[in-house]
Amino acid sequence: MDLQIAEQKINEIRSLLNQYGYEYYVLDNPSVPDAEYDQLMHELLELEERFPQLKTSDSPSVRVGGAVLDLFEKVEHRTPMLSLGNAFNEQDLRDFDRRVRQAVGDNVSYVCELKIDGLAVSLRYEDGLFVQGATRGDGTIGEDITANLKTIKSIPLRLRENVSLEVRGEAYMPKGSFEALNKAREERGEDLFANPRNAAAGSLRQLDPKIAASRRLDVFLYGIGNTGASGVISHSEALNYLDHLSFKTNKERRKCATIDDVISFVNGWVEKRPHLPYEIDGIVIKVDSLEQQAELGTTAKSPRWAIAYKFPAEEVVTTLIDIELSVGRTGVVTPTALLVPVKVAGTTVQRASLHNEDLIREKDIKIGDKVVVKKAGDIIPEVVNVLGDQRTGDEVDFHMPTHCPECESELVRLEGEVALRCINPKCPAQIREGLIHFVSRDAMNIDGLGEKVISQLFAEKLISDVADIYMLTREQLLALERMGEKSVSNLIKAIEISKSNSLEKLLFGLGIRHVGAKAAKTLAQQFFTMEKLAEASKEDLIAVNEIGDKMADSIVAFFEQEEAKELIKELVTAGVNMEYKGAKPVSAEESDSIFAGKTVVLTGKLEQLSRNEAKEKIEALGGNVAGSVSKKTHLVIAGEDAGSKLTKAQELGIEVWDEEKLLVELNK
Structure with missing residues (x-):
């Protein structure tokens, strides 16, 4: 077979495999038996092996997993991946609706979607080709897991249109895949995964993509990071556009005209959730209009236009076998209940929070008690109450110590606090916990320096403060247990990278x-x-x-x-960086602009600038852009269809500009 014929044959097979894969993994409606799909894949792999120059990055063959990676590179998200605020009851949802309507008026609708219990991911496409996939990370910087995401067969490697965009979604492990994985691990004598979410996260953070490929993960896409040329004006249209491009979205969604409709949708899924083939831990509610989303804006951590309703906590009964004490980085001594392992909210729980001594006394908790444990989603399990009528007389009272369990210093209770605290600045536990905090994701984010490695380095007296981390040598790290050449090289590289953090x-x-x-x-x-x-x-x-x-x-x-x-x-x-790497704000004193030192509020739709562009330009000239109108507001910029913020500004006698006036001042 010559090269030209081989190329023609390969393109035919790829086209068929892409079509069959879309029908099977996205539409859940296969048109051919598995054996036919497998035979075509086998034929493709043979041809690409014979003609390696014809293998492309969007070939279906990449889904079987490629070469083992050295480490995950960092990826800065072009648009931050924010977390969602939580609602736990009907009143929380009504409060959310009230806040939304106060900001944008009563003409608002919502989209309700199932909250998949998985790992948030971002996928980037250029000219229709999948080029990069990343974890959420800390919301600003994630990890490049492109090779592992390519093994998920419901993620299209090439879109139906040659568009460039970034989409967000949730990678997850179906219940069937999770059960099969744990069964195989049990047969091999390996530790079992606690729940499908942990299993999915662990699979996508494997350096060997073949491991991810073997675990049969799936994904639902739920949003577009940048709508680009798609022209959609609402979240519901964005989801339909994702369907059109061949992405897999969750069809169990509903557009709701009122908050009563939202609550009805939520209540229906409280009962139906056990029958799904995947785990969900709540419902996500989003304002449908993208213009209203922009007007509502975000806080530092979460959008004001969306909220996650968390399903009611599940409660189970187990036995409290002991109480363990830990000393945190601020010296607070925290008691933790050690439990007979029990399954609750999809997770095997062996530990639960007891918060402090006052709570133990208030609930009359004794070692050996039968206790009710509550857990909801990601919330830390806690002991709700004691089943006093089931006591045998063998239960033992618990007393908090008078001295630190780590350094023997006397514990104190500071005025106004309920916690006991060790105030010895040289307490080993506080130093160790401080080191763990320093390398954590939201801080310096040093991969490979987890709690176990930090504890090992601290015990070996290789580090005693955070500066020591940057003095570690290859020889010192190689001497540690379970640290080979590759792990040490990756760790040294990660430490070096962290020096450039903002x-x-x-x-x-x-x-x-x-x-x-x-x-x-x-x-x-x-x-x-x-x-x-x-x-x-x-x-x-x-x-x-x-x-x-x-x-x-x-x-x-x-x-x-x-x-x-x-x-x-x-x-x-x-060599650790000591400067802020973002754009330096201009102070009122440094700017001669009319915006200098003024608080500005943007409302309504701007025609020539996006809301973010206007915000950045105003702040660059020394202004402060706020999300709501108050007596401290100096100026309101009102675009088309400006709502309640404009009305409030007029009531307060605040100066109001249109976009034309804004552009004149920005261009002076």
Whole structure:
């Protein structure tokens, strides 16, 4: 067979396999038996082996898995993958609806979708070709798992149109695949996966794509990161467009005209969910209009136009066999119940939160009690109550210790707190937990430095503070158990990559009390460098939006410590970046623009600028763009069909511009 004939034959087989695969994996309506599909795939693999120059990245043969990877590269999402706020009851849903209507008016409809219990992924296509797939990660930076995602047969490798776009979805493991996987692992004497979500996540983070291919994963796509040229104006249209392009979407969705319709949909699935071939842990409710979504905007963590209703918590009975104490990075001593393993909400539970000593006393919890354990979705299991009538007399009272279980320092209860706390700054547990926090995903995000490795390095006295991480040598790491050449090379590379993180990652990683991820980014944007932040007074800090007295005191106290000053010096010497890498905001003093120092609200549809473009341009000139109108608002930009925000601005006597006036001022 010559090259030309081989190419023609390969193209014919690929076309058939793509069609049969779409019918089987997306439409769930196969037109040929499995044996015919398998025979064609076998023929394709043989031809591509004989003519390797004809193999392409969108060939169905890539789904069997390719070469083993060295590590996962980082991917920065072009549009952040935000998490959703939660609703747990009908009132939460009605409150969400009230907030939405207050912002955009009463002419609003919703789309309800099943919340698949899996792993959020982002897929990028260029000219119709699948070029990259990534995990959600921390929402801004994920991991490149393209090779593993190509093994999921419901993900199209080439679209029906040559469009460039990014789509979001949920990769999951069907119940049947999960049961087969655990059965095989049990026969091999391996640990079982706790639930399908963990199994899916573990499968997609395998460096060998053949492992992912063997686990029969699936995916539902639920959104477009950037609608591009598709011209859709609503979420429901976007889902239909995904169907048109040959993506697999979940058909169990409904457009609802009122919140009562939403609640009816939610209640129906509370009963029907056990009969699905995959796990769901709730319902996602989204405002349908993309224009209204833009007007509602987002917080730092979640969109204001969507919410996730979590199904009611499942409760089971088991035995509390002991209470374990752990010391966190802030010194808080937390009791945890050790339980006889029990299945609850799709997960095998062996531990549950007891929060603090007061709760143990209030619920009269004893070691040996029969207890009711509650868990809903991702929420940490907790002990709800004790079945006192089932006591035998052998139960034992529990007493919190007077001294730290790690360092023997006396425990204290600070004024206004219920928790017992170890205040010894040299407590090994606090140092170890601080190190674990530093390398975590939302902080410095160092792959390969998980809790076990950090604990091992700490026990071996190879690290005692976060700066020591950057002094680790290949020889030291190779001496550790279960650390081979490849693992060590990947870890050293990950440590090196982390040095270039933007300042907010480092600030959050340092574990300054009361400074979370959002505050760390606010501080980084405001002060831009670690040096300027360290020099800031309490007054400087309080002047920053969202920074209060307590946080300001904590920041000042941290940077006054000699230990903190020395630590920063060591990190600088190691080459760790100390600057914010985003766009530097322009202060009111630095700008002579009319927007400088003013709070601006955007409402309605702009014709020549997107809302994000307008926001970026205003902020670049020293303005602050807010999401709602208040007495502190200086200016409202009203586009077409402006709603309640315009009305409120007029009531308050706030200056209102149209888009034409905005463009004139932006272009001065």
